[in-house]
Amino acid sequence: MKLNRRKFIKRILIVAASIEAVFLLKDSVSKIDTFSSKELFNAGKADSFEKNKLYPFSTGQFFLKRFEDGGFLAMSVKCTHLGCVVNANSKTGGFNCPCHASQFNKFGEVLSAPATRPLDIFPIRIENGEILVDTRKPVKRSSYNKSQLTYA
Amino acid sequence: MANKESDQRIPSSLEKFILHLHPNRIDSRAIKFNRTFGLGGILALLFVIISLTGLTLRFSYIPTVEHAYDSIIGIRDNTILGQFIRNLHHLSAKLMVLVSFLHLIRVYYSQSIFQKRAENWTYGLLLFFLVLASSFTGYLLPWDQLAYWAVTVITQIVEYIPLVGDSLAYLLRGSDTVDGNTLINFYTLHTGIIPLLFVVLMSVHFWLVRKAGGVALPKTEEKEKVDVIPNLLWKEIMVASIVIGGLFIVSVFYEAPLLDQANPLKSPNPSKAPWYFLGAQELLLHLHPFFGAVIIPLSAALFFFGLPYFRYKNVNVGVWFNSSLGKKMSIQSSSISFVFTFILIYILDHFLHFDIWFSGVPSVISTGVIPFLLYTLPLAGYLLFWYKNHKANNTEIIMACTSILLSSYVCMLLISLLLRGEGMQLIF
Numbered sequence: 001m002k003l004n005r006r007k008f009i010k011r012i013l014i015v016a017a018s019i020e021a022v023f024l025l026k027d028s029v030s031k032i033d034t035f036s037s038k039e040l041f042n043a044g045k046a047d048s049f050e051k052n053k054l055y056p057f058s059t060g061q062f063f064l065k066r067f068e069d070g071g072f073l074a075m076s077v078k079c080t081h082l083g084c085v086v087n088a089n090s091k092t093g094g095f096n097c098p099c100h101a102s103q104f105n106k107f108g109e110v111l112s113a114p115a116t117r118p119l120d121i122f123p124i125r126i127e128n129g130e131i132l133v134d135t136r137k138p139v140k141r142s143s144y145n146k147s148q149l150t151y152a
Numbered sequence: 153m154a155n156k157e158s159d160q161r162i163p164s165s166l167e168k169f170i171l172h173l174h175p176n177r178i179d180s181r182a183i184k185f186n187r188t189f190g191l192g193g194i195l196a197l198l199f200v201i202i203s204l205t206g207l208t209l210r211f212s213y214i215p216t217v218e219h220a221y222d223s224i225i226g227i228r229d230n231t232i233l234g235q236f237i238r239n240l241h242h243l244s245a246k247l248m249v250l251v252s253f254l255h256l257i258r259v260y261y262s263q264s265i266f267q268k269r270a271e272n273w274t275y276g277l278l279l280f281f282l283v284l285a286s287s288f289t290g291y292l293l294p295w296d297q298l299a300y301w302a303v304t305v306i307t308q309i310v311e312y313i314p315l316v317g318d319s320l321a322y323l324l325r326g327s328d329t330v331d332g333n334t335l336i337n338f339y340t341l342h343t344g345i346i347p348l349l350f351v352v353l354m355s356v357h358f359w360l361v362r363k364a365g366g367v368a369l370p371k372t373e374e375k376e377k378v379d380v381i382p383n384l385l386w387k388e389i390m391v392a393s394i395v396i397g398g399l400f401i402v403s404v405f406y407e408a409p410l411l412d413q414a415n416p417l418k419s420p421n422p423s424k425a426p427w428y429f430l431g432a433q434e435l436l437l438h439l440h441p442f443f444g445a446v447i448i449p450l451s452a453a454l455f456f457f458g459l460p461y462f463r464y465k466n467v468n469v470g471v472w473f474n475s476s477l478g479k480k481m482s483i484q485s486s487s488i489s490f491v492f493t494f495i496l497i498y499i500l501d502h503f504l505h506f507d508i509w510f511s512g513v514p515s516v517i518s519t520g521v522i523p524f525l526l527y528t529l530p531l532a533g534y535l536l537f538w539y540k541n542h543k544a545n546n547t548e549i550i551m552a553c554t555s556i557l558l559s560s561y562v563c564m565l566l567i568s569l570l571l572r573g574e575g576m577q578l579i580f
């Protein structure tokens with residue numbers, strides 16, 4: 001195989017561009033991390049929450065749901081279709097999206113399209129009876145199951 | 153020779169500059185208005201207007217979450233001619249999207265994209281992408297509700313791309329959600345990188361037009377050549393004056409929109425993408441994201457980049473619609489696809505609920521494959537009909553495909569823009 005100057009330069013450029021692309025995509029662009037500087041979100045005393053009720057935390061961008069059995073689930077307010085903020089539907093106990101009419105049930109699972117996956121959840125830790133919600137990284141899930149609940 | 157005198161006159165330096173962009177003498181058919189409609193030239197002019205007004209806006213604009221919105225208010229209320237300049241920038245940007253689209257259609261249907269012009273078609277598509285990219289990045293800058301949610305919706309579409317989607321969206325936003333990092337990213341792209349790329353690509357674009365021997369024209373026996381100065385120059389000045397005059401007048405009355413300051417806690421209802429992306433958003437309402445955000449955009453892009461390179465039997469470079477059959481087919485197929493898309497969307501919205509009827513099967517099939525086939529099969533049958541009954545060859549068939557795609561997109565865009573209200577429900 002003959003390697004002339006042009007081919008050589010071309011290849012170098014392609015290699016450099018690919019390395020750059022990999023770096024960029026592996027989020028190596030350091031910016032101020034607007035998330036990890038935030039602390040865990042303290043939602044308050046665990047026993048102050050009634051069972052079978054939904055508590056919206058708009059500054060934390062999540063809904064805190066306490067189920068029948070006392071388990072907690074923190075669901076992101078962001079619709080999984082295209083990121084609008086869903087509203088709680090007091091009739092069904094679920095959520096409705098204003099943007100393209102997706103509907104979710106009380107576990108955050110999709111009742112009607114266009115959304116395709118349940119609302120993301122945030123990990124919960126309970127320390128000294130206080131509920132700490134980690135709002136830094138939403139966790140994606142494909143369906144609801146009991147292991148997602150946290151108990152006091 | 154009668155005009156010997158003028159032949160020997162030494163052109164002024166300004167004339168020399170113009171003659172660097174144009175040849176000395178030019179085929180008289182090339183400067184007929186209905187050959188190019190002046191669209192490329194208008195685009196170049198709009199780029200200049202947008203650059204000048206943009207640079208002026210930069211004196212007052214502050215790209216931070218705290219100050220962006222207020223700085224736009226300051227431009228609007230406390231700056232002499234501030235709102236006028238902002239209107240001019242906004243309006244020219246809108247016009248640029250529209251004119252780029254028309255320019256694309258013009259070069260395509262006048263069969264000016266083949267052989268030595270194929271390369272320039274590629275550069276043109278890249279320029280079109282840049283126009284969309286600059287509009288989209290500019291859209292975020294005022295940091296109002298319109299801006300915030302439009303950019304949220306679009307960057308969220310990116311996340312549907314398999315494997316790289318998440319990191320790509322993160323790269324765009326510089327963050328998990330739209331925030332100050334996104335603003336800085338978009339500002340840098342909008343006022344630095346993209347304009348720079350524009351200058352480079354535009355230079356290549358112009359140079360390739362000249363390298364191909366100017367505007368594509370049908371073959372003919374006798375050619376009449378005329379001097380560029382004054383024949384073409386005069387027309388250019390006319391068109392430029394009309395565009396500039398029109399933009400100035402409209403900018404006095406038209407107000408560039410500015411809603412309430414961005415509020416990440418509250419989505420307006422409905423939340424729409426920027427108008428030129430509405431066709432894509434409409435698609436996502438009806439199709440599983442794997443089709444709507446991946447398969448279809450990808451194949452459409454491949455199709456358009458490939459257009460000059462398919463194996464054609466009889467291309468008539470420079471002949472509008474290639475032949476009279478081509479003209480008939482283009483007009484008919486775009487009308488049919490427009491009506492068909494409209495009806496299909498209507499029944500998909502009101503009567504066909506595949507996600508509920510087939511809730512057992514994976515959603516890729518119920519809301520992906522099925523509606524996809526519902527669109528493609530009838531249209532494929534339609535093309536087959538032309539092929540069988542009218543001996544249409546592949547040049548005309550491919551042209552009809554292009555017409556179908558373009559007209560469907562325009563139809564979806566108009567539906568989403570005009571006929572969708574609260575909750576993105578059809579208003580009828």
Ligand code: HEM
Nearest residue numbers: 203206207209210213245248286287290291293294343347
């Ligand atoms: C030299 C290049 C450019 C510079 C320096 C520039 C600069 C700016 C600045 C500072 C803003 C924020 C002020 C405002 O929002 O009113 C802005 C907004 C905007 N720009 Fe540009 N721009 C350039 C090119 C373009 C191009 C090529 C387009 C599209 C074709 C474009 C479309 C927009 C749009 C849609 C907005 C939002 C306008 C609004 O709603 O107010 N810009 N630009």
Ligand code: FES
Nearest residue numbers: 079081082097100
């Ligand atoms: S963003 Fe919620 S349905 Fe589209």
